[in-house]
Amino acid sequence: MKSLEELKALREKMRSQTDNRAVAGSDETVIKVGMATCGIAAGARPVLTALLDEAEKRQLHNVSISQTGCIGLCRLEPIVEVFKGGQKYTYVLMTPEKAKKVIAEHVVNGNPVTEYLIGNN
């Protein structure tokens, strides 16, 4: 059974690590997932979970993943917006599988996955 005691041990372990991470700074990638009724009903939650799990698996510390409200294109939900290198990329009709591919090819390797972008749908 996980207890709050374990959390205290975890805190001690992490104290030393947090300092290095705060430095990451400028080349940060920001990812936003639309999480209004339309997004949720279309399956945005598994997409967000896939993004978080993939970022965790790859130990991506310069990536910030968050949720946002209705982006205004409900029929293309789930929508994932990636802000990278001063540009905004809007991925539409996302699935957990597509989300993993976006992390691998775009966020890590820097090549946007054009077939999922809004311009091609």
Place this chain on the structure above:
Amino acid sequence: MRELALNILDITENSLAAGAKHVSIALTADFTADRMRIEICDDGCGMDEETLAKVTDPFTTSRTTRSVGMGIPLFKYSAESTGGNFGIFSEKGKGTRIFAEYVIGHIDRMPLGDFGGVVLQLATMNPSVDFTVTVEADGRKGVLDTSEIKEILGGIPLDMPEVRAFLKDYIQENLVSIYGGRL
């Protein structure tokens, strides 16, 4: 919506949009009476009586992108279609309380779905909001209080991968295990 957990997420997003600093979510199941209840309570900006009266109408919404708002109507329908109840109470400046009661065994009751995943998402993605999540069934009770967890962590954010992994297990063992796979 195919899972009640997604309704919970959606309704809680309303609380966050209302500027809530504390949100409590309570899931109670009574298997002998065949009833379950979901209640969400926030300290956000609340609504005046006029808005409150219209809020279960799908053509009422606060969003500006279009004139349809399905969150509350879908939540209400999910409960009433099982022969259950729904209620919403709000006071301007104080907050909002919303509940839905279900007949567990009714054929139209949607499965609860990934409740643990929803709780994890709410707790880790909204660092400035405190959540108290309670699950009660069969005389057992489990609680997740994020303010308590934040106090222990002392400034380490909840969305750090290590903390998220801890919370995932903590939620599974302390909340989800209370009702098991029965909802």
